Amino acid sequence: MNITIDSSPQDRDINVIYQGLSSYHATSFPNAQEQNLACYLRDEQGNIVGGVTGSLLYTSFYIKFLWLPETLRGLGYGRQLMTALEKTIMKQGVTHIFVDTFSNQAPNFYLKLDYIETGRLPHFPMYDVDRIYFSKAL
Template sequence: MRVNFILNPPKNIKDRIYNGLKAFNLQHFPEADIQSLACIAEDDEGHFLGGLTGEIFTNTLFVEFLWLDETNRSAGTGRKLMETIEQEAKNHGVTHLYLDTYTFQAPGFYAKLGFEEVGRYTGFPTAGIDKIFLQKKID
């Protein structure tokens, strides 16, 4: 047996590992499709202001990315996006929302929306920054 350490591995190596893990994991999950989603904000002229992406799997929704252009931060746009996704999630049978954020991003924003911290990597991805894992039960 050989073990090789590879910096910046080619995509096919990463895909083989990911697909092998995914096949193993799916044996332990209920049979259900993963639904990809996006929720976007536009101004009255149709200019893109930002949005979020995520995935619904059975009764859970994971928010992958949320981004707003600088002029729309602290303007209520993020709250509106999250309120919209929560309502739509309920309509799809979702009972729990999950996401992660960094200490320099918006942990206080998510706390105001009712998210609770359930875990944290300290000093990740570098000293002085933490990655925070959050969840929220919705009714």
């Protein structure tokens, strides 16, 4: 056996690790079916101008991305997206929602929506910026 470092790993090589971990998790989480879900903000022409995406697993939902252009921030669209998402996932049996953000981005947005801070990685990804984890019981 030997250890190698690859600064440009191929997808097929990463997939070996992913598949191994997935097989291992299958014993603890039987029948796990991760379901992707997206909630979009569209303009009058139907073009996506922002939105929130994530994945549902059992009774949890993890927000992967939430984005609005600068021109649409502070106008209530973020709250509307989150409200629509929460209503939808609650109908699917979700009881908890999770998200992470950076201290220089949107922590106050989530706090205003009744999310609670559950963890923090100081100085990640750089000095004076923290990665903050939030959750909310629905």
